[in-house]
Amino acid sequence: MSDKQDILAELTRILESRKSAADGEKSYVASLHQKGLNKILEKIGEEATETILAAKDAQVSGDKSELIAETADLWFHSLVMLSHLDESADSVLNELARRFGVSGHDEKAARQS
Numbered sequence: 663m664s665d666k667q668d669i670l671a672e673l674t675r676i677l678e679s680r681k682s683a684a685d686g687e688k689s690y691v692a693s694l695h696q697k698g699l700n701k702i703l704e705k706i707g708e709e710a711t712e713t714i715l716a717a718k719d720a721q722v723s724g725d726k727s728e729l730i731a732e733t734a735d736l737w738f739h740s741l742v743m744l745s746h747l748d749e750s751a752d753s754v755l756n757e758l759a760r761r762f763g764v765s766g767h768d769e770k771a772a773r774q775s
């Protein structure tokens with residue numbers, strides 16, 4: 663795929679289609695949906711840990727290739743989780759858009775008042 667803007671939308675469509683149609687032997691995403699939410703959450707936990715370790719290694723070595731790969735795994739499994747729960751990246755993008763330009767300090771202060 664060439665247009666990066668379209669990747670989230672296209673991936674979201676594929677993840678959704680894997681919920682019903684695909685064979686878990688042939689499709690990794692179908693196998694995750696079939697194993698259920700606990701397996702998907704386990705993968706997110708694993709990928710989050712691997713991302714943290716890769717970030718620490720990148721800081722020492724300066725090589726960020728593993729960090730990029732592990733972050734992609736983390737984002738990907740988070741998208742599978744959203745899809746499994748009938749949500750999508752679009753809702754997360756909407757939430758980030760809603761927060762856009764609002765300082766995290768200001769947002770937190772507004773929450774507490």
Ligand SMILES: N=c1c2ncn([C@@H]3O[C@H](COP(=O)(O)OP(=O)(O)OP(=O)(O)O)[C@@H](O)[C@H]3O)c2ncn1[C@@H]1O[C@H](COP(=O)(O)O)[C@@H](O)[C@H]1O
Nearest residue numbers: 673676677680684688689690691692693705708734735738
């Ligand atoms: N972006 C991804 C993607 N990123 C990572 N992965 C897979 O995520 C898995 C995570 O890596 P691990 O090393 O943890 O896997 P593992 O140790 O074999 O997993 P477990 O045995 O622990 O369950 C690997 O199998 C990767 O191939 C992905 N699998 C699929 N996609 C996208 O999803 C689409 C649909 O995939 P399928 O459903 O497999 O056709 C693909 O066309 C891609 O666009």
